[in-house]
Amino acid sequence: RETSSPSLGKDKADTVIIGGGCVGVSLAYHLAKAGLKDVVLLEKSELTAGSTWHAAGLTTYFHPGINLKKIHAYSIKLYEKLEEETGQSVGFxxxxxxxxxxxxxxxxxxxxxxxxxxxxxxxxxxxxxxxxxxxxxxxxxxxxxxxxxxxxxxHIDPYSLTMALAVGARKYGAQLNYPVQVTNLNSRSDGTWDVETPLGIIQAKRIVNAAGFWARDVGKMIGLPHPLIxxxxxxxxxxxxxxxxxxxxxxxxxxxxxxxxxxxxxxxxxxxxxxxxxxxxxxxxxxxxxxxxxxxxxxxxxxxxxxxxxxxxxxxxxxxxxxxxxxxxxxxxxxxxSPDILPMVGPHQGVRNYWVAIGFGYGIIHAGGIGKYLSDWILEGEPPFDLIELDPNRYGKWTTTEYTAAKARESYGFNNIVGYPKEERFAGRPTERTSGLYRLLKSRCSMGFHAGWEQPHWFYKPGDETGYK
The missing domain is CATH 3.30.9.10 (D-Amino Acid Oxidase, subunit A, domain 2)
Structure with missing residues (x-):
C-alpha cells in the first residue's frame, strides 16, 4: 500500500491536475513522459479514492462510437506494456x-x-x-x-493500474501530492491560476479538473457547476x-x-x-x-x-x-x-486555461487513451483527432440539475438497450422553449434536441406513434 505525506513541493507549476483517480494519474504520466517536467497532481485523499478503487476494471476494444474506439485501443495497448515499463504489476x-x-x-x-x-x-x-x-x-x-x-x-485491477501509472509519472518527473485538498481557485489577469490549499498556494499556467465525483464541487469554485451526478x-x-x-x-x-x-x-x-x-x-x-x-x-x-x-x-x-x-x-x-453518459474532456469556453477530464462512468478503459489524448492537445495546441462528442462545452446554462438527473437516470437505464442511429431520447425535455413549440407538437411534429433547444424535424403521418407529448 502506497503512503504519502502532505506536501506541495513547489509554489509554481506548468500544469496542476486536481484528482488522483486513474484518469488524473494517467494525464500526469503522459504529460511527464512527453517531456513536461513541471506537472503537479493534487489529491485530497489518496490515489484511487472515489470511484477508481472499487471499479470492476473491465477493458474492451468495443465502443459503438467510431472515435472512442481509438481511446479504448490505446488504453489496452498501454496496459499491456505498463508493467514492463514501470515494474509495477497491473493485474491485466x-x-x-x-x-x-x-x-x-x-x-x-x-x-x-x-x-x-x-x-x-x-x-x-x-x-x-x-x-x-x-x-x-x-x-x-x-x-x-x-x-x-x-x-x-x-479486465484489470484498477488500484494496481493507477499505482503503475503513478510510478511512471514520478519516473518522468511529475509530482503527485496527497492528501492535499484544493480549497479555492482564483484566475489571474495573465490567464494563470492560483490554486489554494491548506499548505499554501501554487501558481499554475493551467489547471485540469479530473476530480471524479468531486468535479462538480471543484467547478463551483469558478462558477461552473458541471452537469454531473x-x-x-x-x-x-x-x-x-x-x-x-x-x-x-x-x-x-x-x-x-x-x-x-x-x-x-x-x-x-x-x-x-x-x-x-x-x-x-x-x-x-x-x-x-x-x-x-x-x-x-x-x-x-x-x-x-x-x-x-x-x-x-x-x-x-x-x-x-x-x-x-x-x-x-x-x-x-x-x-x-454526465447527462448523455459520455465524459467531458478538453478546455472549457469562457475560462482561460481551465481544462476538464470528468464524467467518466467507465474510467478504467478510458484512462489510458484520454491521458494521451489530452496530453497531446495540451502540448501541441490542438487535439490529435476529433472527439467532438466529449466536448465539455456541449452543455450550457440550460443544463439544470433537474435535466442532469433525468438524463443520467435515462442513460444509466438505457446502458444495454438496442441503439438506433439518430434516435431521440426524451428525458428532461424540453429545456429551452420557442414560442411555437407546443403548436408544432400539437401538429404531430417530431422534435430534435440541440444545445438545449427543441428543433422541428418532420411531421408524423396519421396513425404513427409520436415521441414525447
Missing amino acids: HQPGSIRIASTPTRVDEFKYQMTRAGWHPTEQYLIMPEKVQELFPLLNMDKVLAGLYNPGDG PVHHQYVVTSTIPEVKALKTELPVIRDLEGSYYLRQERDGLLFGPYESEEKMKLQDSWVTSGVPRGFGKELFESDLDRIMEHIEAAMEMVPVLRKADIVNTIAGPITY
Missing part, C-alpha cells in the same frame, strides 16, 4: 469478451457494428452459438443466437464455483445485453454487475445540492440486492452454475454520470 487479464445476442434485433445490431469495425481495425468477430459455447462452456445456450467477440478484451452501481462476487475452478483457461467476459449485466471470472468464482432500469436505478442526488460529504473517499454505499434481483435471476438462467454459488462480497459505490 485478456480472456476476451462476448456480447450475447438473444433476439433477432440484437443480431442485426451486431451486424451493423461489424460494418463499423473497419473505421478503427481491431479484432472483432460475429460468432455463432457453437463458438460462443466453446469459449464459455458454462453458458445456457437456449436463447443464444449469436455473439460479438473481441479477443483482446478483459453520482449514481449507485453494484456488483457482486461469488464464492469458489467448482465448475469454474476446474477450467483450464479463464472465461471470457460476458455481456448479456437483454439481461443488462456483465459477468466475468474472479479467481475461482464469478463477478456479476447489472445496470438497472431507469425506474429502479438510484441517484445520489443529494451530493449535487449539498456537495460530497466531507471525508468521503474510500467508502461504499449500503448494498441493495432487491434492486438488482431481476438481473441476478437473468444471470442465473444464462449461467446456471451461479445458482450454487454464495455471494461473498457486494460492492455498491458511486460512479459519475
